[in-house]
Amino acid sequence: MDTFFNPSSVAIIGATEKPGSLPGIILKNLLDMGFKGKMYPVNPKYKDVFGLKCFPSILDVPDEIALTVIAIPAPLVLDVLKQQAQKRIRHSIIISAGFREMGTEGIEMEEKIKQVAIENNIRILGPNCLGVLDNYTNFTTSFLPWERVSKPKKGALSILSQSGAFAIALLDLAAQEGLGIAKMVNYGNRIDIGESTLLPFLMDDMYTKVIAIYMESVDHGRRFIEAAKACSRKKPIVALKVGKGAAGIAAAKSHTGAIAGKYEIYKAAFLKSGIIEANGLEEFIDAVKALSMQNPPKGNRILIVTNGGGFGVIVADYCSENGLAVPTPSPQLKEKLKNKFSRFYVVNNPVDLTGSACDEDYRIALNTGMIESDEYDAAIIIPLMAPQGMTEKIVDIIVDTMKLLGKPAVICTVGGTFTMKIKQLFEDRMFPVYPSPERSARAMSMLLKRRILQTGMAHTQCGGVTS
């Protein structure tokens, strides 16, 4: 499997310098990323491409080739695969579209390719896909120009996606959200390699700490559950299942030719295999961000600290809706907090530091509320940056305090340019920031779900005082 992410040598079929050609862009992207393996452009029309010696066919390449990247028109793919069989090249990423998703004729071509692959022991990723991006080996088969799609930084998240557009949008969003990426794999029509093969590989991948799966259908039901079960014991897996209702199932069928099947069956399978299911794209991104950046809380008792009372109220509402408790501080703790604060501050849960708050107040609230008592397992912190007492220092204060406490936190803050700057500072230090109270509460509930899956503890037994 490693060959798909770090091939010692790769042949790019149809490589050219002509702008707009897929094999050409792929080769250019590989060069731009600084991939260190051997690269062989293959195209009878050229002697060299982007400064690399170009070969008329794979058979003319004198060295061994570990992987071919095929991004030429569908009807020409079969011949390349036959040549490749002759040269005993065991791995192929087939980017080309025009197969199963195009109806009868396409299905026939796809079946022929499958047969040649099986007979010759060739493992295939695709067709109708973007292939892979490995942020550590710098190998990619993406044919999208980097000036359009931001390249995310190195990190702990790996993405498995049946949809190419979705995979790309996730990369772009990840870059925007300060979320680091390890690997991305898009397998499109998935005639061979799919989730069931990739999960065991990612389970042992040292760079991958969290796995995100976009799924219209699954490759092999039972194998998938087994693979996911084993993998989720080690690493959190978040899935977004699309094609749920009649309209979505029909749309999925035209999209990847996938039979989406009954949604209830997927729901049950996710539960069985320890997969956290997200509802929609935002919850998907929010969950993987929280899980990539913070540890799951030990229980469900949440302390809310804010300088915007209304936001505290909304977070409290959405905590309740999502299985998080918002317990009132004990009389002793209330007393302690009251002694430390101006009488204007509302000492309760939420702790409301009001519009008069300055950033140091957050340190006091979190230290007193969480260290000096064992009443809370995690914090949702809502620093609104409009009041003048709030400065950039809030980031160090919250990050340092929570790290000392050893308890997880998520941040919610809402606003324009200055707020966006604060968001980035928090996320550089691995504290996830959400732009609405409801999303911060849901992200925290995703962290708790991970804890529940890890420990097998039931929701009601996770140490929380229900408020």
Place this chain on the structure above:
Amino acid sequence: MDTFFNPSSVAIIGATEKPGSLPGIILKNLLDMGFKGKMYPVNPKYKDVFGLKCFPSILDVPDEIALTVIAIPAPLVLDVLKQQAQKRIRHSIIISAGFREMGTEGIEMEEKIKQVAIENNIRILGPNCLGVLDNYTNFTTSFLPWERVSKPKKGALSILSQSGAFAIALLDLAAQEGLGIAKMVNYGNRIDIGESTLLPFLMDDMYTKVIAIYMESVDHGRRFIEAAKACSRKKPIVALKVGKGAAGIAAAKSHTGAIAGKYEIYKAAFLKSGIIEANGLEEFIDAVKALSMQNPPKGNRILIVTNGGGFGVIVADYCSENGLAVPTPSPQLKEKLKNKFSRFYVVNNPVDLTGSACDEDYRIALNTGMIESDEYDAAIIIPLMAPQGMTEKIVDIIVDTMKLLGKPAVICTVGGTFTMKIKQLFEDRMFPVYPSPERSARAMSMLLKRRILQTGMAHTQCGGVTS
């Protein structure tokens, strides 16, 4: 009521040039906004403030005063109000905190103020509030520095908010979302003027086209319903009710001293008075953005057009979940579309223009799908900007086509810097853009809700073919 938004003359009690002082910042903000009414700083310590003549007390001001702005410590407010009564000033915005929300002592002070106001026929906004922002008269009592909170452009949305932090965050978000604002009112403890007084005023305000209400509790149940009913006949009202569950209700009580009451009662009241209820901050913003920018569709039949198949599938899922139909094109329409497109494109609903799409394809899909047939009432359009065939021209193409069609559309697009630029171009032209498929579907369903409320048509009768 007009005096609160466009006073012919205003006295700022306690005005000073000292940095950090609320009355000082308010006066400075007024000057910065370019407010044209007469302004009288009142403070015994100074001869002039920011170049304006300053008076020792209101009684020393030789001219008539229409409105006082009071942002001094709570215990000093009553005396100012008594002086004001002597001078027959009939309007006050009391910014000061430290009343009902602080417990017994505060409640007593608040009651005394209320009494003086009633006896002297003084209308009061506040206390414990930010007051108002009028984007057309340039009058504001906001004490937040504009370098922290972006000032939104002039527009059609007016905001009523019990929470100050929330009102400010909404202004900031509005600026970010390209959403224009008419008026913002934050009434805090609301001893006099609240929703029931403001709704009839906004109903007749020529600048206000859409009203957003953040609500922890309501001022007068029955009067509110009557006012909202009358107002929502003319203009859409979107409400965010917070303090729903036990934790949220408790939080609301500490926040504004509000008794949030049973959520079910609010839900019923919203329904009765034609208010569209939003679930969470994002849905709130998404709904007012859609309603500010687009007209409600005539029915629920949605055409989805995209170049990212996976996104089409998710939108289809969320359409179904939100009462929108995604009907398959008729055989005749399919034939027409097929004749116009490459065989790679998936002609169905969603229309999937795939990664090979160029921006002109969107014009063809929308024109053929929506003009040449009467099969759809509105469109959700998902242009993903990663492929090279997609350029900035997409904005003109979609906007011009939909305007010719005379049917509403919302846009979903996901990505980084280049996508953000496209978003802004769309929103400058009043086409709302959402960063996730689920939010675009929900925003369209909010537009449909408005149509249903306007026409009284039941969901199942709104002309849609259920798919």
